[in-house]
Amino acid sequence: MSMLPNPLEVRSRDHDILDLFLQRWSPRALSGEAVNEEDLLRLFEAARWAPSTYNEQEWRFLYAKKGTPHWDTFFGVLLEANQVWCKDAAYLIAVVARETFVRNGNPNPVAILDTGAAMQNLLLQAAHLNLVAHPMAGFDWEGGPKTFNIPDGFRLTAMIAVGKPGNPETLPAELAEREQPTERKPLEKIAREGTFSFEE
Amino acid sequence: MSMLPNPLEVRSRDHDILDLFLQRWSPRALSGEAVNEEDLLRLFEAARWAPSTYNEQEWRFLYAKKGTPHWDTFFGVLLEANQVWCKDAAYLIAVVARETFVRNGNPNPVAILDTGAAMQNLLLQAAHLNLVAHPMAGFDWEGGPKTFNIPDGFRLTAMIAVGKPGNPETLPAELAEREQPTERKPLEKIAREGTFSFEE
Numbered sequence: 161m162s163m164l165p166n167p168l169e170v171r172s173r174d175h176d177i178l179d180l181f182l183q184r185w186s187p188r189a190l191s192g193e194a195v196n197e198e199d200l201l202r203l204f205e206a207a208r209w210a211p212s213t214y215n216e217q218e219w220r221f222l223y224a225k226k227g228t229p230h231w232d233t234f235f236g237v238l239l240e241a242n243q244v245w246c247k248d249a250a251y252l253i254a255v256v257a258r259e260t261f262v263r264n265g266n267p268n269p270v271a272i273l274d275t276g277a278a279m280q281n282l283l284l285q286a287a288h289l290n291l292v293a294h295p296m297a298g299f300d301w302e303g304g305p306k307t308f309n310i311p312d313g314f315r316l317t318a319m320i321a322v323g324k325p326g327n328p329e330t331l332p333a334e335l336a337e338r339e340q341p342t343e344r345k346p347l348e349k350i351a352r353e354g355t356f357s358f359e360e
Numbered sequence: 361m362s363m364l365p366n367p368l369e370v371r372s373r374d375h376d377i378l379d380l381f382l383q384r385w386s387p388r389a390l391s392g393e394a395v396n397e398e399d400l401l402r403l404f405e406a407a408r409w410a411p412s413t414y415n416e417q418e419w420r421f422l423y424a425k426k427g428t429p430h431w432d433t434f435f436g437v438l439l440e441a442n443q444v445w446c447k448d449a450a451y452l453i454a455v456v457a458r459e460t461f462v463r464n465g466n467p468n469p470v471a472i473l474d475t476g477a478a479m480q481n482l483l484l485q486a487a488h489l490n491l492v493a494h495p496m497a498g499f500d501w502e503g504g505p506k507t508f509n510i511p512d513g514f515r516l517t518a519m520i521a522v523g524k525p526g527n528p529e530t531l532p533a534e535l536a537e538r539e540q541p542t543e544r545k546p547l548e549k550i551a552r553e554g555t556f557s558f559e560e
Binding site: 180209276353355 | 375398408409410411413415423455456462469470473475478481488497507518547550552556
């Protein structure tokens with residue numbers, strides 16, 4: 161049974177927006193239960209409808225289901241700090257971007273940005289299904305692309321752990337402590353009228 | 361009055377997902393009406409809750425309201441092909457990413473990806489409010505960063521036109537013809553079990 165906090169009770173918004181954006185967060189407590197394949201496909205279906213330049217749809221998703229040989233491959237690409245809790249995920253996903261245009265082979269300056277948009281659709285759909293979908297930058301950036309056979313012109317951009325929410329008490333103490341939805345900077349630190357005037 | 365097609369009547373999904381993802385599309389027909397500032401702030405508020413590595417919140421948004429001196433600056437960065445229809449937007453937004461970690465100054469490998477996730481929240485919230493929010497790669501990539509005074513370590517990644525939906529008949533004929541929500545590749549072209557096996 162999940163004992164995870166409800167982000168809607170923890171986070172406060174300054175302007176009225178859809179609950180969905182606050183509901184999405186990145187827990188580490190996973191139950192170890194399976195997630196049915198139809199739910200996984202819903203995540204990719206959501207990703208599919210993101211916007212992209214010239215409708216290039218630069219995003220590609222590779223996945224591995226727990227208990228399959230593919231799982232061992234994917235799991236081995238994660239840093240140990242993520243393996244500690246990802247062992248209880250149901251799926252691991254690798255997020256890949258096509259860096260050149262299909263139309264002419266030129267570099268696509270928004271390939272990664274568009275892929276981030278698709279990833280966000282995936283994460284939001286997962287939140288809607290009460291699934292954990294936790295994106296990670298903590299993996300082997302150098303060896304990962306070779307392990308996944310990612311060809312030239314494509315780039316590994318992130319990995320995602322997907323699973324059912326679990327009990328934070330099953331996590332190592334230092335991770336259990338951090339099992340709270342994060343807050344955000346004040347809006348004026350990220351949005352301003354006119355040219356760049358942020359102080360950092 | 362808007363005569364834009366309803367994406368939910370045009371697009372079909374293969375797996376059950378939230379309508380919101382299909383409702384979001386990128387029209388060019390804008391009414392020229394103002395959008396109130398509170399609605400604009402809702403878009404940034406949605407962006408704010410995207411995930412980011414170490415909660416770095418790498419995204420920054422600059423904006424200009426139609427009729428202000430800032431507008432002329434932002435509008436001038438767009439390519440002519442976008443100026444043609446962006447003249448009827450209410451706001452123009454420049455999407456910027458912090459490319460290095462606040463914590464240690466090192467390059468952040470997911471800065472652009474995370475910024476794409478924040479952008480997608482913004483676009484989805486706009487769709488929910490029945491606003492047009494159309495992301496663009498068609499701007500002056502070389503001169504834009506200087507015009508916006510974007511400092512070293514930050515990168516201009518996209519621009520977005522925000523406005524109220526308009527009548528496609530007011531667009532030049534070749535744009536009016538394209539004023540339809542786009543389709544998507546079959547799911548098996550973007551998601552696969554195991555290592556990279558897409559044929560492209």
